[in-house]
Amino acid sequence: MSLPTLLHPYQHLLNSLRVPSPRLHCILHSGRHPVSRTPSAPPSPGHQRTKWVLLSGGLRRALCAQATSKDHTEGLSDKEQRFVDKLYTGLVRGQRACLAEAITLVESTHARKKELAQVLLQRVLAHHREQERLNQGKPLTFRVGLSGPPGAGKSTFIEYFGKMLTDRGHRLSVLAVDPSSCTSGGSLLGDKTRMTELSRDRNAYIRPSPTSGTLGGVTRTTNEAILLCEGGGYDIILIETVGVGQSEFAVADMVDMFVLLLPPAGGDELQGIKRGIVEMADLVVITKSDGDLVVPACRIQAEYVSALKLLRRRSEVWRPKVLRISARTGEGISEVWDAMREFQDVMLASGELTTKRQKQQKVWMWNLIQENILHLFKTHPSTREQIPLMERKVLSAALSPGLAADLLLKAFKSKH
Numbered sequence: 001m002s003l004p005t006l007l008h009p010y011q012h013l014l015n016s017l018r019v020p021s022p023r024l025h026c027i028l029h030s031g032r033h034p035v036s037r038t039p040s041a042p043p044s045p046g047h048q049r050t051k052w053v054l055l056s057g058g059l060r061r062a063l064c065a066q067a068t069s070k071d072h073t074e075g076l077s078d079k080e081q082r083f084v085d086k087l088y089t090g091l092v093r094g095q096r097a098c099l100a101e102a103i104t105l106v107e108s109t110h111a112r113k114k115e116l117a118q119v120l121l122q123r124v125l126a127h128h129r130e131q132e133r134l135n136q137g138k139p140l141t142f143r144v145g146l147s148g149p150p151g152a153g154k155s156t157f158i159e160y161f162g163k164m165l166t167d168r169g170h171r172l173s174v175l176a177v178d179p180s181s182c183t184s185g186g187s188l189l190g191d192k193t194r195m196t197e198l199s200r201d202r203n204a205y206i207r208p209s210p211t212s213g214t215l216g217g218v219t220r221t222t223n224e225a226i227l228l229c230e231g232g233g234y235d236i237i238l239i240e241t242v243g244v245g246q247s248e249f250a251v252a253d254m255v256d257m258f259v260l261l262l263p264p265a266g267g268d269e270l271q272g273i274k275r276g277i278v279e280m281a282d283l284v285v286i287t288k289s290d291g292d293l294v295v296p297a298c299r300i301q302a303e304y305v306s307a308l309k310l311l312r313r314r315s316e317v318w319r320p321k322v323l324r325i326s327a328r329t330g331e332g333i334s335e336v337w338d339a340m341r342e343f344q345d346v347m348l349a350s351g352e353l354t355t356k357r358q359k360q361q362k363v364w365m366w367n368l369i370q371e372n373i374l375h376l377f378k379t380h381p382s383t384r385e386q387i388p389l390m391e392r393k394v395l396s397a398a399l400s401p402g403l404a405a406d407l408l409l410k411a412f413k414s415k416h
């Protein structure tokens, strides 16, 4: 069954996810003439040979995988075509300015720019697939999530660690996901001058998270920024997040390995760290293990070694390790890299890494669908004004949450 036929029952949903420009919303090509489909129009036999070219909304990326990169260039004006070409060519040649501009494009909330970003991403993905094919199907990049409470020593570690990697010939990208930017409008990770040495290194690219938007939005753009950095030839991608919110859970879903950095502090100071985060860690690194802090660092290391033994194993082939480091003396940092490489090797050899990346793609697709559908539900004319009313009724116990949800969903469905 062709993709358009398969999707016909969902056409109303796709239409609801429409961006302002109808021409770009969902263009089905039949022969040489673009034909926009409406929800009521059943698929005609002529549509069996149709190709999906551009879609807006959460399903676009998955669907676009069905089309060739040439398809994605159709529907663009000449100027837009030149713009995407320029970014793509500069990006794959490793030009930092193009990478920066491309990430700005995926961060844009402007509907048309979002469309262009997806066209660019598809081209970058196709390029990346080809590179991986030439590498016998093995991933060319290593994605590491790095989390820890404020003051754990993350930026000091990344500065030292990053320099070590670029000295060894790697190209490193550091992307920050900052949950505080979503609530306060300020960026905890981005505002400070951090990693000054590394930011001057030609083989390193540091990008703070955007300073506005929802966590879902910020993590989405981070996910897409990872793909762009990889397309730009960066082989190690570090995604940094402050370990006090939900962002690390999102980050764990986009990386190969999740590393937790903890300072040699007492239980009270580490209370902000959620148990769930420790469970996600493939590697725990106790920082600042120098001078007077060596003794508490060893104690915390022993505690975490015992604690991790009690946790359910998440991998058949990898047991999380606990290491001590000092970014002042450099002690243990080389060992952190050795542990990361060992992780990558065993996970690749067992096939777990490939499976993990595949699962992440699926999780990501569903995240986007959920996000889009929820947005549609909250902003739809049939529910928009009813929602605050229903919330008040639930708060005053005039309605049960179940009944309120049923009524809202009924109103929503009746208009589709």
Ligand SMILES: Nc1nc2c(ncn2[C@@H]2O[C@H](COP(=O)(O)OP(=O)(O)OP(=O)(O)O)[C@@H](O)[C@H]2O)c(=O)[nH]1
Residues within 6 Å of the ligand: 148, 149, 150, 151, 152, 153, 154, 155, 156, 157, 188, 189, 242, 287, 288, 289, 290, 293, 325, 326, 327, 328, 329
């Ligand atoms: N003794 C010692 N101090 C360190 C070490 N690494 C970092 N520090 C100090 O710890 C403090 C916090 O370090 P940062 O690297 O800024 O920590 P961070 O986790 O990036 O902090 P946020 O940006 O607030 O999330 C600074 O005063 C550093 O000088 C270390 O290896 N040894």
